[in-house]
Amino acid sequence: MRPLVISPEPLIRLGPVIITKTVATTWLIMAVITLVCWFAKRHLALKKPSRLQEALEAVLEAVENMVKDVLPDVDPWLVIPVIGTLWILIGVSNLAGLIPGLKTPTADINTTFAFAVLSYSMTHFFGIKTRGLKGYVSHYVKPSWVLLPFHLIAETTRTMALAVRLFGNMLSGEMTAAIVLGIAGLLVPVPFALLHIIIGLIQAYIFGVLTLVFIAGGIQKEA
Amino acid sequence: MRFDFWTFSLQVINFVVLLFILKGLLYKPVKEILEKRRELSRKMLEEAEAVKGDALRMKEAREKEMKSIQDAKAQLIEKAAQEAEEKKRELLIDAQKNADALIEKERALFAAEKKRAEEEIEDTAVCTAATFASSLLKDISSLELHKSIWQNLYREADEIAKGISGTFSHGPSVPPTNAMELAVRTAWPIGRTELQKFMETLQRVVPGIRLSAMEIADKDLIAGVSIKAGDKVYDFSLAGQIEAFASNLRSGREKIKISGGPGQKNADDQ
Numbered sequence: 001m002r003p004l005v006i007s008p009e010p011l012i013r014l015g016p017v018i019i020t021k022t023v024a025t026t027w028l029i030m031a032v033i034t035l036v037c038w039f040a041k042r043h044l045a046l047k048k049p050s051r052l053q054e055a056l057e058a059v060l061e062a063v064e065n066m067v068k069d070v071l072p073d074v075d076p077w078l079v080i081p082v083i084g085t086l087w088i089l090i091g092v093s094n095l096a097g098l099i100p101g102l103k104t105p106t107a108d109i110n111t112t113f114a115f116a117v118l119s120y121s122m123t124h125f126f127g128i129k130t131r132g133l134k135g136y137v138s139h140y141v142k143p144s145w146v147l148l149p150f151h152l153i154a155e156t157t158r159t160m161a162l163a164v165r166l167f168g169n170m171l172s173g174e175m176t177a178a179i180v181l182g183i184a185g186l187l188v189p190v191p192f193a194l195l196h197i198i199i200g201l202i203q204a205y206i207f208g209v210l211t212l213v214f215i216a217g218g219i220q221k222e223a
Numbered sequence: 224m225r226f227d228f229w230t231f232s233l234q235v236i237n238f239v240v241l242l243f244i245l246k247g248l249l250y251k252p253v254k255e256i257l258e259k260r261r262e263l264s265r266k267m268l269e270e271a272e273a274v275k276g277d278a279l280r281m282k283e284a285r286e287k288e289m290k291s292i293q294d295a296k297a298q299l300i301e302k303a304a305q306e307a308e309e310k311k312r313e314l315l316i317d318a319q320k321n322a323d324a325l326i327e328k329e330r331a332l333f334a335a336e337k338k339r340a341e342e343e344i345e346d347t348a349v350c351t352a353a354t355f356a357s358s359l360l361k362d363i364s365s366l367e368l369h370k371s372i373w374q375n376l377y378r379e380a381d382e383i384a385k386g387i388s389g390t391f392s393h394g395p396s397v398p399p400t401n402a403m404e405l406a407v408r409t410a411w412p413i414g415r416t417e418l419q420k421f422m423e424t425l426q427r428v429v430p431g432i433r434l435s436a437m438e439i440a441d442k443d444l445i446a447g448v449s450i451k452a453g454d455k456v457y458d459f460s461l462a463g464q465i466e467a468f469a470s471n472l473r474s475g476r477e478k479i480k481i482s483g484g485p486g487q488k489n490a491d492d493q
Contacts, residue, residue, distance in 0.1 A: 008227040023233045030241050037248035044256050046263070053256075060253050081250050085242045105234070110227045114234035 008108055022108040029092050029105070060084060066209065070216045074130070079215055082122050087208040090115060090166070094200025097174055098193055106203075107170040109163065116163035119211040120155065127218025136218065162210060169203050346473065353469040357445065360461045364446040368461075369411040372447035376459050377424060383450065383457050384428030390453040391432060402433040406451040410444035410460060 008020040040052050049057065063084045067076040090106060097104030105111045127136040140151045173196040180189045387403060407418065415438075422436050441449070444460035451457075458467075 008225070008230045017233075018227070018229045019233075020227060020230045022230055023237070026234060026237050030237060030244070033241065034244050034248065037245060041248050041252050044252055046256060046259055049256075053253075056249065056253055057257060060250070061257070077250075077254060081242055081246050084250065085238065085245050088245070089238060089241055108230065110230035111234045113226075114231045115238065117231075118235060118238055 008110060009103070020108075020110075021103045022105045022111055025096055025103050026089075026093065026105045026111070028102070029089070029096055033088060033092060059087070063087065063208075067212060070212050071219065074219060079122075079126060079212065082215075083208050083212050086115065086119070086211055087204055090207050091201055091204035094170055094204055095197060097170070097177075098196065104170050104174055106166055106200075107174050109167045112163040112167040112170075115166070115207065116159045119162060119207075119214060120159040122211065123155075123214040123218040126215045130219045158210075158214070162207060166203050166207055169199055173199055349469045349472045352472070353465050356465045356468070357462065360445045360465070364410070364461060366411050369409075369446040372459055372461075373413065373417070373421075376421065376448065379457070379459070380421070380424045381428055383452070384425045386455055386457070387425070387432060387434070387452045388429045390455065401431055402435070403452060404435045404437055406439060407436050408439045408441040408444060408449040408451070408460075410440075410442055410446050410448070410462075412440065413438055413448070 008018075008022055010018045011021050011024050012019045036052070037056075040050075040056055043050055044053055060080065063080050064076050067074075067079055067083065071079070093105040093111070096102045097107065106115075124136070131139075140148050173192075177189050177192050177196060180192050390403075391401065405422075407413070413421075418436055418438055422434055426432075426434050444462045445465075447458075447460035447463070449456060449458040449460050449463055458464075
């Protein structure tokens with residue numbers, strides 16, 4: 001039975017920097033994504049696209065349509081890179097644990113917390129970019145200064161909720177798979193693995209959609 | 224579960240790095256491809272719209288053309304119908320005229336035929352009547368009747384003599400000498416004495432002309448005589464009277480005198 005480790009597992013130490021297994025897996029995932037995209041870019045075709053190109057175009061068009069639905073008055077390509085990168089990275093990371101020997105990066109609270117902080121930062125970044133610093137900050141005290149702490153608490157808690165939701169789902173999936181594998185052995189964990197795939201994709205989608213909604217709330221004046 | 228600063232920081236950096244990598248490798252090229260494809264689709268759509276517009280315009284033009292053709296066709300049909308009606312009316316009028324002319328012609332023909340038939344019937348009737356009268360008179364004729372007619376001839380002697388005299392004065396066939404031989408055709412024998420007596424009677428009227436007579440027996444006369452003097456014939460026979468009666472019938476004359484004055488006619492008429 002594989003030991004359940006929920007704390008970061010140091011892999012190597014480069015001076016003061018500790019490279020954990022999570023980070024290494026993330027690099028591996030980034031490398032794979034980069035290679036795939038590089039390969040796809042080299043074979044981009046206008047009239048007869050490859051299946052890979054069609055899949056990537058489908059993903060980006062899905063993101064574009066979702067952004068257009070949420071932000072109809074804003075150029076969708078302003079936020080598509082952020083949302084798309086979140087989807088791709090979190091989605092692939094959620095499924096990485098299915099490969100033996102790899103650790104699911106999103107089953108590490110540091111990773112999900114990092115993504116949540118990025119989501120939080122992007123919300124402020126796009127809010128200030130579109131509305132200006134004063135205009136953006138002013139919405140915290142509207143309609144009254146009294147609401148400022150509530151706004152801050154709400155933003156903090158929703159960011160933490162993002163991180164904890166993704167972490168909890170992925171960790172539970174890994175733990176379930178590990179427990180079932182320890183109990184029943186071969187083939188029995190397969191349904192759970194399939195369920196884990198679905199959950200992983202759904203969680204990636206939820207994380208991206210929530211980030212988009214937060215960004216939209218920061219961009220739109222009356223949000 | 225514990226917070227690891229380096230993991231957290233590296234994951235943030237990883238995300239940002241991946242974001243920039245994907246911007247260059249994925250988002251920008253795919254966006255360009257999508258925009259090109261959309262532009263291509265838009266152009267194709269515009270071309271299709273243009274073609275559709277052209278097709279619609281062509282359709283409208285064709286419909287207008289078809290409508291004008293239909294109108295022209297309807298006008299032609301109406302005109303042809305009117306012309307046909309006019310022609311029909313003209314033909315009917317011509318036919319009526321022809322029929323009227325034909326009827327008139329047939330009527331005229333019929334009338335002419337009727338007249339000819341009536342004339343034939345009349346001629347036949349006259350001929351029959353004449354034949355019947357001849358037969359009847361032949362049966363009842365006698366010498367006494369002949370003599371009675373001969374005696375009546377003396378009353379016409381002056382007129383005959385004047386006729387003879389006129390022949391010598393104006394006639395075209397004037398004899399070279401003042402003599403004339405009369406051909407006396409008679410149904411019954413007159414007798415030399417009686418003939419001489421009659422000639423003397425005539426001679427007294429025209430003493431300047433030497434008259435002679437030649438008696439010719441002719442039973443066809445039925446009764447009476449027919450005297451030929453030059454080119455004139457003085458018929459005092461019953462056959463001559465019947466013929467005169469028939470001629471009068473044919474010419475519509477109403478005055479028929481069987482026993483009246485002598486019928487005088489030119490020898491050419493006989």
